[in-house]
Amino acid sequence: MSMGLIKGITIQLYQKTQSSTDGFGTPIYTETPIDVANVLIRPVSEEDAAETLNLTGKKIVYELCIPKGDSNEWTNRKVGFFGEYFRTVGIPIELIENMVPLDWNKKVKVERFE
Numbered sequence: 001m002s003m004g005l006i007k008g009i010t011i012q013l014y015q016k017t018q019s020s021t022d023g024f025g026t027p028i029y030t031e032t033p034i035d036v037a038n039v040l041i042r043p044v045s046e047e048d049a050a051e052t053l054n055l056t057g058k059k060i061v062y063e064l065c066i067p068k069g070d071s072n073e074w075t076n077r078k079v080g081f082f083g084e085y086f087r088t089v090g091i092p093i094e095l096i097e098n099m100v101p102l103d104w105n106k107k108v109k110v111e112r113f114e
Helices: 046-056
Strands: 009-021 027-043 060-067 078-081 084-094 104-113
Touching: 027 078, 046 060, 060 084
Parallel strands: none
Antiparallel strands: 009 027, 009 078, 027 060, 060 104, 078 084, 084 104
């Protein structure tokens, strides 16, 4: 059910794929960008940013709202939008899809990644 008034943007989500292992048997991953359309991006409040910084040591700057039906892995992933890179923090919060009236049922917070 789309209201037609709210529309997200396309962002790049970097999926990890194990490409090899090092001399100690530790996996080595490559990151491949995929486009995810209709993602809402909202700045977090100063209170949310300060609370997360105190709990995790990570400075949250945005919260992403992920569209319904998305099956990508969002935990500890690099994302790109606004010409910058970010890393997701924590486990995404997912709501019951048919109980949410708009197009987005998952949220994940991101920190700036350099």
